[in-house]
Amino acid sequence: xxxxxxxxxxxxxxxxxxxxxxxxxxxxxxxxxxxxxxxxxxxxxxxxxxxxxxxxxxxxxxxxxxxxxxxxxxxxxxxxxxxxxxxxxxxxxxxxxxxxxxxxxxxxxxxxxxxxxxxxxxxxxxxxxxxxxxxxxxxxxxxxxxxxxxxxxxxxxxxxxxxxxxxxxxxxxxxxxxxxxxxxxxxxxxxxxxxxxxxxxxxxxxxxxxxxx
Numbered sequence: 001x002x003x004x005x006x007x008x009x010x011x012x013x014x015x016x017x018x019x020x021x022x023x024x025x026x027x028x029x030x031x032x033x034x035x036x037x038x039x040x041x042x043x044x045x046x047x048x049x050x051x052x053x054x055x056x057x058x059x060x061x062x063x064x065x066x067x068x069x070x071x072x073x074x075x076x077x078x079x080x081x082x083x084x085x086x087x088x089x090x091x092x093x094x095x096x097x098x099x100x101x102x103x104x105x106x107x108x109x110x111x112x113x114x115x116x117x118x119x120x121x122x123x124x125x126x127x128x129x130x131x132x133x134x135x136x137x138x139x140x141x142x143x144x145x146x147x148x149x150x151x152x153x154x155x156x157x158x159x160x161x162x163x164x165x166x167x168x169x170x171x172x173x174x175x176x177x178x179x180x181x182x183x184x185x186x187x188x189x190x191x192x193x194x195x196x197x198x199x200x201x202x203x204x205x206x207x208x209x210x211x212x213x
Contacts, residue, residue, distance in 0.1 A: 001064060001082055002063075002064050002065020002067075003036075003063070003064075003065065004029065004034060004035065004037075004062065004063070004064055004065065005036065005037055005038075005039055005062070005063040006025050006026065006029070006036055006037070006038050006039070006060055006061075006062055006063075007020035007022075007038075007039045007040070007041055007053065007059060007060055007061050008020060008021060008038065008039075008040065008041070008059045008060050008062070008205075008208070009040065009041060009042070009043040009059050009209075010040035010041065010042055010043055010212050011043050011044075011209055011212035011213070012043055012209055015120065016084050017205070017206055017210075018202055018205060018206055019171075019172055019175070020059065020060075020205060020209075021058075021059065021060060021072045021168075022038075022059055022060035022205065023064060023168065023201055023202060023205050024072045024075075024076060024081070024164055024165060024168050025072060025075050025076070026038075026200075026201035026204055026205060027058050027164050027168075027197055027198050027201040028075075028076055028079045028080075028086055028161060028164050029079065029201075030196075030197035030198075030200050030201050031083075031085055031086060031159075031164070031195070031197040032079060032082065032083035032085045032086050033085070034079070034083060038204075039057065040206065040208075040212075046177075049122075053068050053070060054070040054196060055070070060069075060072065060075065061075070061096035062075045062078065062079075064078065071106050072102055072165070073102070073104075073165065076101060076164060076165060077098070077101065077161065078163040079161065080097065080160070083133055086160055086161045086164075087161060087189070088157055088158055088160060089155055093156050093157050093158070094156075096155065096156035096157070096162070097156035097160040097161060097162045098162075099154070099162075100155040100156060100162035100163075101161055101162045101165050101166075103166075104165040104166040104169050105161065105165065105169075106158065107141060108141050108145065108166065108169050108170070109169045111133070111136050111137045111140065111141045111167055112137055112141070112170075112172060112173050112178075113135050115133045115134065115136075115137045115173070115178070116172055116173070118130050118133060118174040119175075119178075121127045126166055136211065137173070137178070138178075138181075142173070142178070142179070142181075142182050142185060143182075143183055145166075145170070145182070146182040146183075146184050146185055149184040149187075149188045150184040153191070159192075159195075163192055164192075166188075167188065167189050167192035167193065167198075170185055170188065170189050171189050171192075171193060174186060174189050
């Protein structure tokens with residue numbers, strides 16, 4: 001393992017603060033007690049070096065020695081390989097953590113992200129597209145997550161990278177009261193975000209962006 005450097009934007013407007021995806025990586029690094037530092041890349045003027053690390057001009061990316069890794073799920077997998085605090089030690093547990101990590105991205109966030117765009121816009125018009133995303137998120141994703149989370153504390157037995165990602169995805173839904181009908185999902189988010197590593201990561205992200213105002 002080389003020096004771990006987490007790169008995020010130098011500034012973002014207030015609405016997304018606390019939800020920029022470098023938070024997932026900060027959280028994992030704090031859970032694992034891995035030493036790291038944070039560097040910034042411009043939000044407004046994204047240059048070629050930024051796109052060399054993150055081809056879509058997004059954040060975060062993580063530098064580990066001569067490795068540069070983008071996409072929060074890939075970074076979490078990388079960190080999971082570095083610390084047994086982030087992945088179960090047994091083969092079955094590791095497999096479950098990985099499958100739930102991908103489920104958070106490909107199944108739950110794929111449904112919640114377009115839904116959240118409508119919520120951020122403040123447009124409450126009941127258009128056919130809005131109804132489609134509402135139904136898809138609630139009937140095909142949250143209903144099933146409620147069943148899963150009613151039966152377990154954490155997704156892969158012990159707390160893992162899967163919980164960092166899933167809780168962060170559901171946390172954005174909860175921001176807009178989308179978990180009101182799902183008490184197990186809401187309780188899961190509450191216990192995940194009560195962890196000291198999340199509290200510190202969230203405070204650090206908020207302070208990082210506020211310092212650039």
